Amino acid sequence: MNKILTATLAAVIAGSTMGVATAADAQSRNDRQDRREQRDDRRDYREDRREFRQDQREDRREYRQDQRQYARWQQSQRRYNASRYVAPRGYAVRQWSYGQRMPVQYRDSRYVVSDYGRYGLRQPPRGYHYVRSGNDVVLTAVATGLITAVIAGLFN
Template identity: 40%
Template structure:
């Protein structure tokens, strides 16, 4: 009778340890799951991350540090009329040859071909 009780008690303890070990492992996997959508939503909302903000920063940083040189091509976005310098004499620039025009990009005056954007001259502005 004692052997039966001891064997049953030992089997119960071993089975309980095995079950609790798997339950603990399953619990750990659930707790260590870091990519739960609930937490992602809260983090974005708390820190104010917005995809548009990042793209705006990259777009500004891309043209701020550009060093223009003769022989390069002026980007199409800078060949727009809002960068066009029509009163070149007032800025101390010579008349552009046929097919070229002056563009003001950041602190530089760039003489570029109208059709291709090929840069013929770059003058850094003093003002």
């Protein structure tokens, strides 16, 4: 009976140590799995950032191409009839060119061409508008008056 009791006790102790060892193994396996998942998550996040940066690059490239489509100086292919042009007080009709600044007086609604579609002009980019100066139309920045493009001879 002593032998049986001793064998049983030894089996119980051995089984409990094996159970602890398997619990520790399972814990370490779970930790490794968690680290792998975290690494995968970081990798996915990194790929998302790369894709986002690539999208931004493509957007900038498209924007630059749109900006280039506005040639700095163009001769109008067609002429339109418009009312008589009167220059702002203190100014005379003159030739404008790319990079110059139009005076504030030209930002008045009498000179801004708001029905650009009627004259075969594309919609101006945000922050820009078309301004009539003599027989020409000038694309300028609303805030600064900086000239971006000149379309010569649009009006009779």
